[in-house]
Amino acid sequence: MDERTIQIRNEYITYVRLEKNYSIHTVAEYEKDVDEFLEFLKAEGIYTLESITYQEARLFASRLYDRDLSRATISRKISSVRSFFKYANAQYAIDDTAFRLLHHPKKEERLPAFFYVEELEKLFAACEKENPRDLRDRALLELLYATGIRVSELTSISLPDIDNDLGIVRVMGKGRKERYVPFGSYAQSAIERYIEISRPILMKTITHNRLFVNLRGGPLTARGVRHVLDALVDRASIQSNVYPHMLRHTFATHLLSAGADMRTVQELLGHSDLSSTQIYTHTTKEHLRRTYMNTHPRA
Structure with missing residues (x-):
């Protein structure tokens, strides 16, 4: 990725850790999800956030579905990347429309297990x-x-x-x-x-x-x-x-x-x-x- 994208990525992780005050576990999940998305972009030959369109967002989501991940996991990853773009938009005026338009998958209706x-x-x-x-x-x-x-x-x-x-x-x-x-x-x-x-x-x-x-x-x-x-x-x-x-x-x-x-x-x-x-x-x-x-x- 280009240096500017890496800089935004690093600033964003610092933002969720310090300003949002998320737990260590939550920050690690955000970092993992964003890095996974950046690796996806690199594999597609895209090196700047400005180049992202709705088509790339859809392709990223479809790749997640292809891996047979749970709907909750897919929804979390999309939320992480959407939050990343929201930060990039607020700080650097980078268009975040692609992920704002992307719908979350519906969660499975699984009832929580409990002890009798x-x-x-x-x-x-x-x-x-x-x-x-x-x-x-x-x-x-x-x-x-x-x-x-x-x-x-x-x-x-x-x-x-x-x-x-x-x-x-x-x-x-x-x-x-x-x-x-x-x-x-x-x-x-x-x-x-x-x-x-x-x-x-x-x-x-x-x-x-x-x-x-x-x-x-x-x-x-x-x-x-x-x-x-x-x-x-x-x-x-x-x-x-x-x-x-x-x-x-x-x-x-x-x-x-x-x-x-x-x-x-x-x-x-x-x-x-x-x-x-x-x-x-x-x-x-x-x-x-x-x-x-x-x-x-x-x-």
């Missing part, structure tokens, strides 16, 4: 021993289910973020948005025992203030949380495809099923848009329908 109460009880039973690892895993599981926080939010929690007396945790969500989420007595008790008994043993001589630590004493990562959950699922003999975000889905689904209002659930989850929370109403309705069809004598 019986499955959750099996998970909790799988970490009921009093050894350091089980005490940590119990606290981690209780906090995820009690608050519905994202795994990235969980792994960034520090000791000062937890107020165990009030039962409140401070989390830093997407876009560096801070919120306070309450948790109940089960999580409160599990966290207290973990901090007092388990964490000092796991930490050994290592010093840091992250709440959850791995078995070597270092801060627990998102991959580490996945490993913990996989081990619990294996011990609980749950036969399903389980991933950490299911606990967030379960939190929201169980609250709405029990009568919680959607605005409250939206705030607890840290959703900026109510439409992101509304998907869980479809889950609860589908759950009711299936239960009815499976149990009513004349269904």
